Amino acid sequence: QTVLQGIILLPLRATCITFILLLAWLLASIATFRQPGRGSLPLKGWRRRMIQTSLSCLTRTAFFIMGFQVKVKGKVASLLEAPIFVAAPHSSFFDAIICALTGMPSIVSRAENLSTPVFGTILSSLQPVAVSRQDPDSRKNTVAEITKRALSRGQWPQVI
Numbered sequence: 001q002t003v004l005q006g007i008i009l010l011p012l013r014a015t016c017i018t019f020i021l022l023l024a025w026l027l028a029s030i031a032t033f034r035q036p037g038r039g040s041l042p043l044k045g046w047r048r049r050m051i052q053t054s055l056s057c058l059t060r061t062a063f064f065i066m067g068f069q070v071k072v073k074g075k076v077a078s079l080l081e082a083p084i085f086v087a088a089p090h091s092s093f094f095d096a097i098i099c100a101l102t103g104m105p106s107i108v109s110r111a112e113n114l115s116t117p118v119f120g121t122i123l124s125s126l127q128p129v130a131v132s133r134q135d136p137d138s139r140k141n142t143v144a145e146i147t148k149r150a151l152s153r154g155q156w157p158q159v160i
Helices: 002-032 043-064 095-101 113-115 117-124 138-150
Strands: 108-110 128-130
Touching: 002 043, 002 117, 043 095, 043 117, 108 113, 113 117, 113 128, 128 138
Parallel strands: 108 128
Antiparallel strands: none
């Protein structure tokens, strides 16, 4: 019975997750197409709402298909209450669950991740703070960018 379920469920889940991933890429591409400022200015209006609602929903759906069910106890802090959101250990794909549950905030990520096919487009739609490991001033620049976004009074999304 387990083998039979694996033969049926694995391809079905893989197909659904691939479809969700490609749909997320398409929506991220649409939201960032001809984006003014190209990452130096926050997304506004329909672009921001589209990223927050659609990518959050698609990410939750993908994790549900993978077998994860997450319940939130309490209330997620709003952008004005907590412009910076800290998550630990920040080392696995489980960070995507936190992003989906908090409305797809900006994240701190390696600059190399932005050039990854498909995932790079989705990641760039979240307006990440890119960290370059080759740049000696990268740590200082990252702190300055996070501070700028935190003090923007809601113009930028939360930073995780």
